Amino acid sequence: MFFHIVLERNMQLHPRHFGRDLRDKLVSKLMKDVEGTCSGRHGFIVAITGIESVGKGLIRDGTGFVTFPVKYQCVVFRPFKGEIVEAVVTMVNKMGFFAEAGPVQIFVSNHLIPDDMEFQSGDVPNYTTSDGSVKIQKESEVRLKIIGTRVDATEIFCIGTIKDDFLGVISDPGANP
Amino acid sequence: MSSIEPFNRLVKLAARAFYDDLPTKGENQTKTGRSDNRGLAVVILDALTRRQWVREEDLAKDLKLHTKQLRRTLRFFEEEKLITRDHRKETAKGAKIYNAAVAATADGQQNGRDGDDKLKLHTHSYCCLDYSQIYDVVRYRLHRMKKKLKDELDSKNTVQEYICPGCNKRYTALDALRLISPYDEYFHCESCNGVLVAESDKLAAQELGDGDDNARRRRQEKLKDMLTKMEEQLKPLMDQLGRVKDLPVPEFGNLQAWELRANAAGRANGDYNANDPSKNSQGLGFGGTPMPYLGETKVEVAFSDEKGDIKSVNPSAPTKVLPPWMIREGMNLTKEQRGEAKSEETKSDLKTALELSDDKKSTVNDDTKNIQDEYVKAYYAALLLRQREKEETSKKEEESPNKEVSTERQVGEKSKRDDFEGDDVEWEDAAPPTGSTSDPIDLNKEAAASDSSDEEDIWEDG
Structure with missing residues (x-):
């Protein structure tokens, strides 16, 4: 069965992407990371349909990576008994x-x-x-x-x-x- | 409890159907052949159908079983949800409450365990059939049996299992992805790499064959056979289930509630009077209504006191509540001594007046009495004529011979209720205050002794 739900994920972004298209980079990375994965809880994440919000980034000590909490809408597929x-x-x-x-x-x-x-x-x-x-x-x-x-x-x-x-x-x- | 019989039958059928071979191997292995306990479970369940709440020691004694053995089986039944158990610490007194309850139940077993009066606390266990749950349990069990067979029969919704003949490791179809090998078309055991075989059927598992068509067909037949056999062998049980379906389930409640109720019921049956002297004064007249209430709330003492008060008050009230035994008493007294005293009192006086008169009676003069007699007689006759139908009059005639002695009292009576004929009964009513106030209990006994019932009825009818 398919569901359209909102999930949240902490994205780490390399400093080299910091710039005008930071947000685009963030989204494309999110898609690459998340689509096609499977979690026992929600099922298979089929596609990301939109970004709800991107939180404040947090710069990691030492590496320079920035962590953004991202809320995104996605379609998930979860099989059920009897389906x-x-x-x-x-x-x-x-x-x-x-x-x-x-x-x-x-x-x-x-x-x-x-x-x-x-x-x-x-x-x-x-x-x-x-x-x-x-x-x-x-x-x-x-x-x-x-x-x-x-x-x-x-x-x-x-x-x-x-x-x-x-x-x-x-x-x-x-x-x- | 009339509806309990079909449920008992249900229990018995279920016991024979499902628990016939109990206790199972665990016990039999330890002491093989020493004693054959099979069927014990049936015996215990049958015994329980004849009881309500029962102390387990008593049950053991009745069944001539060892307590441990009984307990083990009961524990099993508890797990099977057939019975409810209750454990509590109690002194000998607590045990007595229970014994009383047992004695009160109609079919209760009298087991004289009153003897041991140790004041130490003992943990006693009680058990009782839980009919509503039994009904559900049996139904569920049948449902599961049927479902399992049916599923197996058309292989529906069953997860295939695989077994490694080499190391006996078991897998389910859910593991299939890990078991496939790239080299051949069989599943391979993860640990020994042996070829797995499908465990073709769980119920008819003789041929662990490779699930070829023959085996499958044979299995199908076996299952079908099993299903039909089950249907026909368990038919009585299912019929009984259907019969019981719409009946109200007998409920005993928990142990405490049951004891209270049983005791109360016992009281209502009259057993109680023998036990409780305070109750005796009530006599039969009050027996009906208050008893059940008393039993449940356990306020007997207070209640009985109250009754006593009512009694004393009654005489002054003009209503017909006057207890019959009082009437008796009054009559006797008056015959002996108080005829004169009463004569003084005229119709206008209420009972209260009569009470007063009792005190005075000794001082009354004969002269006045005679006059009063005359007057009373005339008045009485007039009243009678006016109000009474023929039956009444006839009664009056019967009584008339006595009248010379007792007329005065009748007069007193009449003032209260004109409607009533001049029966002895009536003036008897008036009398009670005089004698009865002193000791009601005696009165009661006298009432019981004499056959006043007929007269009471007449009086009440009027």
Whole structure:
């Protein structure tokens, strides 16, 4: 699920950036530092949408670096149990398959894959129904339901299932290349 | 407590369904074969359904169990939320309160533990079934069982577990990212690098196989089987749950509240009178209303005093509150000595006047008495004719033979309530102040002894 929230961060800026475009430098550094990171508390920070305020800078003794407390608005993504997401399959093996929904890694184990899909090893490992009409392989897009999350301080990992109504392949790279 | 029966049945069913094999291995391992304790839990729960709050030592004695053994099981039940327990330090006196409460409960077990009167403080433990919680616990348990089986059945919402056959280390699917190896398509153990196998099912875990289709199908069947079996074997329990659903849950409250209530109930049943002499004076007439109140608030002494006051005051009041036993008493007295005295008093006098007359009676002259007699008779007859219907008159006729002696009193009576016929009862009412003020308790006894009840009723009806 996506959220638009305000976060705060202390930015350290090198003295060489002090000048007319100090503020721009500060923002671009903030984006570089923060976007794409993950915190267990808020989820993945997808994008910074604006700066709320930049506090007074504090010059560090010895180094000359200046610390600015910056408040910024950002979009975060945090997966929840029970959430339905669409993901791209990244790896298929005998134990199940891995998929990515944006920054989130999701593992779908083989017993959460419908019983009529069988693992086919080979050049392109995949799960296929007996009549061959549905195939899950690398690069397939699947809709899945998250049934468990593991949230660490800097990492979120999910397990999902496609063994439910309206879940499964939504576009097959093999079908229309 | 009429609704307690279905709940007891629920407890019994639950006990047999879930706690049949208790106590479990921990104990049996230590002393194997020496004694087979299985089923003990059921026995204890059954015993508890027949009791309310019970002291654990007493329960142990009743069940011929060792206290320690009983305690262990009770502690288990407490954890299972089936019973509530209460521990308190108490002297022998405290124990007596409890005993009284036990005696008062209808189905309470009489256990004569009154004997040991040590003044030392002992910690006593009490336990009691907690019906409302039992109901919830059982329901929750059933729900969990069903949910687990169902989830397992369609593999829904279950996190797959993996186990390393080499070092028995377990992983869940959440660890999957760390377990994949770049070289093959299996998960590898972090510590020994062995190939992990999926723990295909937790419930029917015979074949730790590689989760091929056959195994999976077999597992499914097993689970389905289990589910149906559970449904049918636990059906009585579920039915009972449904039956109990809309019934009010019997609540005993905590130990103190229960004791108070039980004691109060005992008093209301009449047990109390035997115990408390102060109550005796009240007689049956007051039995109904005040008792429960007394029991709860424990202000019996003050209350009874108050009653006494009321009694003494009553005679002066013209209302019909006059206690029946007083009537009795008055009658007896008057027959012996006081007929004359009363005759003096005319209808106009209230009871207060009668009281005065009592004092004077000895001084009264016979002459005056005769005159009064005549007058009274005439007056009485006139009144009677005017007001009474035939039934009343008939009664009067019955009484008339006595009248020569007692007419005077009747007259006194009439002044108070014209409506009433000239029954003996009426003048009896008037009499009480004379004799009764001295010792009400005696009066009461006399009242009890004589069969005054019929007359009372008539009087009250009027």
